[in-house]
Amino acid sequence: MNLYSSVHELTLELKKQKKNNNPICLVPTMGSLHEGHYSLVHKALEASETVWVSIFVNPTQFNDNNDFINYPKNLNKDIEKLLDISKNIKIFAPSAKEIYGKNIEPQKFDFGYIGEVMEGKFREDHFNGVATIVTKLLDLFKPDFVFFGEKDFQQILIVQKIIDESFHGTNLVRCETVRNKNGLALSSRNKLLKRKDYNNSNIIHEMLVFSKKNLMKIPYDKIKAHITSEINKVENFKLEYFEIRDEKTLFEIKKNNFNIGLRAFISVKVNSVRLIDNYLLN
Template structure:
């Protein structure tokens, strides 16, 4: 395992890999790694000759300064976890000034209004920041394959559009969500929860299962009302959104149609900690 902090170092290594016709895999992360990230890395190692993982807390995708400041960081622990997977993994962990040379500017992209739905509705310019940093990383690493988790499904759709806009020769690999025993989706933010709230957060996945099981029985509004009442009854818990959308367009649906596939998205604030999840309904 090698650790790089400068783009110039990465460029030399990537040029060599391309010259030797190596398959390059990229796993972008913001660090504070967990088993979900490790599952992406393991898949990348199995399917690529050269694997890069980035550890960079991207400031432009945070609309809340406190959220940015509170985001967990533990680079020593991250490197230890990575080293146990494979020696062929390279790590890129730059300073902010390396990725944003003069000031924190974002690029405008036409994400077909998807950046204003779900997470984008509540996190102003979030996906503009995501698009900006992923664009920078794809230009730097020129990956043949990029690995992302299904937990951030809306983000994967945004990146898929970005790939088409920029004509990147990159295959987007979406890997299944890894969960705690109680169903809670693994997230770096889980470490900010108290042990009691982490147990109670099992309600997030239970809510998705409830929605999936009742989607053809009740109106979407009734499902929403029932779930909101249940979640908001817990101390420290607040439902930010729960939406049933078309799995292809991610547009909000109002009633069930047997011939369609749906995806249910949820966001719950637990004492200010933002937890998201989603589930597919075929």
Template sequence: MQVFKEKEPLKFAIATLKSEGKSLGLVPTMGALHEGHLSLVKEALKACDKVVVSIFVNPTQFNNATDLEKYPRTLEKDLELLKQLDQDLWIFAPNANELYGENIISEHFDFDGLENVMEGKFRNGHFDGVGTIVKRLFNIVTPDKAFFGEKDFQQLQIIRKLTEKSNLPVEIVGCPILREDSGLARSSRNERLSDSHREEASFIYKTLLETKELFGTKSAEYITRWVEEQFQSHPFLELEYFEIANTKTLKKINHKRKGNQYRAFIAAYANDVRLIDNIALNN
């Protein structure tokens, strides 16, 4: 397994690889790796001749300085997990100056409104930060395919829009959400929860499953009220938002229309730990 801290040696290795006609996959991560990340790497390994895993806690996508400070950084543990998975992986683990230079600021993007709802509404500038770092990684790594989890479904759609509008020759592959035994979506932030709080947080997924059941017979307005009431009576979790949205546009719906695909999205706080999840409501 080869670890690159600087982009130029990585770009040279990639140029050599591509001169041999081999395909390249990229799995961008912020580290603190868990089974969810590893499932993305496994998918990439099946689809590509060589896989680059980037590990970088991107400062420009945090609108909360405390959240950035508390985000777990476990590089040595991450490298060990990846080594156990496949010893031929390439790891790109740069520092902020390597990717941003002296000015650690975001580029501004227009994602046709995808960036203004849900996460974008509550995390000002978040998707400018995501777009900036993903575009830079794509330009450095030049992957044929890049792999992202559906837990961050809004991010996945935004990255698809980024590649479309920037004419980047990268196929974006969305991978299913991996869950803990309780149903809680796997996330690096889960490590900040106590065992009891981790179990309580599975309420998020249970609520989504019930939402899927209700969606067959109830209106979006009814379901939204019902979810808000469920969280109001929960002693531990605080709901930030719940929305039923069109999968393609991410716009909140008032009425269901035949032929459209919909998902339910939740963001909630478990003490100071922010958790997100979503579920497809019709397939």
């Protein structure tokens, strides 16, 4: 059997796997899978002959109910594609009731500064919802390895903090962002874009590359001003934030700073669809 929907079934299967001393690798997803997700799965298959993929659109991490309702879903297609990759992939696709019971509410967490800026600022309670489901999944699976993509870089720092505090036996594996031929980061939300908006979204990557090329040439405030202007002049596009921050602390640079480990972060609203991305600068 490759598909599990109940915690009871999952627990029994995990016990069998642990008896065989086969490392438990988990790739958490919200479904509507794409090549970015598949790259995580392939990476996980390098570490274990059996890989678990969770597919669960987590209601508690959406601060906008319309965003939750409109989030693309196609479980049957996701399952079919995963099993095309390997018959050794096992899928956990529970209902919200199975995960939360009757109380579909996020727990409250304090991640300090890394949870307050950027996505923490623009999406109230988002990281509480993320941390709630990640904690539940890590507690259920107790994986040796868990795989996340760097497109959601701030989320990776949140997950690492959860692991450091409560799941010492789990290793977080960071995987590079997968992009289309024009540089746009792959995202399930890309499927919600109209064709014209999708084609215009390449400007997001172009602006990240611009920041990398000009970090040592142009003052930081002028880089921000240029990117704001270029994004906002595109029809239906509105920049929410562009910031250059230390990738470990998420402290924003005050002026041009040439230390290693700087990363540019960007969020753009295209009509009602939010697109986020980031880029290592040095």
